[in-house]
Amino acid sequence: MDAAISILRTAENPEPEVEAFYREVLDLLNESGVPFLVGGAYAFNRYTGITRHTRDLDIFIRRTDFEPISEALRREGHEAVLTFPHWLGKIHLDDVYIDLIFSSGNGVAEVDDIWFEHAVDANVHGVNVKICPAEEMIWSKAFIMERERFDGADIIHLIHARGERLDWQRLLHRFGPHWRVLLSHLVLFGFAYPAARHRVPAAVMDELTERLRMETSSASPEHSICLGTLLSREQYLKDIEQEGLQDGRVTPLGNMTPEDTAIWTQAIEANKKH
Structure with a gap:
């Protein structure tokens, strides 16, 4: 296990009010006692030395811990919204936000105990935290x-x-x-x-x-399945919606429900507008 490391920041330090927001939320999460991990640009910088400009903070949690974390944040005036029930919530401060991530958009890379068993100690914005393991970052990315x-x-x-x-x-x-x-x-x-x-x-x-x-050298599967939807939520929709192929994201093949995929698909156009 790597030793604790120094403060991780992006190349351009966030504005004081944004950094204060991040630090407050990280402190609250530590005080809550609910396990969490920092990922995204901060963890990527830790492992590679590559610095990124970012205006968000990625926090990885177990799905079962979303409600306890939401309650702890709510008591201090921060509202956590379950943006996509199958993988993501958000905490907003104006146009800045913190992602609460408990899986991946395709439902594959669910955060489980193993993420925490192999986490690495770090210090982010002056707060002692743990960051996502490199292996799980590779898997989810x-x-x-x-x-x-x-x-x-x-x-x-x-x-x-x-x-x-x-x-x-x-x-x-x-x-x-x-x-x-x-x-x-x-x-x-x-x-x-x-x-x-x-x-x-x-x-x-x-x-x-x-x-x-x-x-x-073996025979192809008999069933017409499209696993391309695990790679892109948009580029294989024709295969699912028009060609009738089975969606590899949906149970029993994947971890998502038809309702999950419908919500995730509806958000495509909204994301493009932003």
Whole structure:
């Protein structure tokens, strides 16, 4: 486990009132006793040294802890809104906000006990906290392949910075049946950094390419399924809505309900306007 580290900030420090807002919420969360992790740009900076301009703060929590956290914040005058019931809530201060994240937009990367078991100590805006493990960051970012956002470069930078210290067996377990997504990023890593290919263990590449070989030589699934919706909530809607393919996000294939996907789809246009 890494030792505690110094204060994490973005390249351009937030305005004093924004930093005070972040610090107050982090202090309140510590006082509540409910476990939480800091992720996003702060954790990414911790692992890679890459600084990002950001006007939000990502807090990762268990879904069962959303209500206790909301109550603790409400007592101090902060309202937490459950924006998307399957993965995200928000705390607003004018145009600045804090995300309360308990899964991923596709419902795959649910925050569970393992996130906390492998968290790293840090200090964010003068508050002692824990940040998300690099492995879980890779897992949750790996599926983000929208037209307007692709987190592949983040994953490549995380592997470049942490590859020799990553728990590769945990990563393989995290991706489970979605191992092709992990393999795609590992192939791109070797392309981006040819001289650093050794940072991905040969045994991992051998295992995944053997899985690919075996799957390629086997019969295709009988059911018409589209797993592309796990990568983009918009770009595969035609396959679901017009072609009649089964949505890989929805139970029993995935972790989302039809209601979850409907809300998530309706928000596409609203996001574009902002």
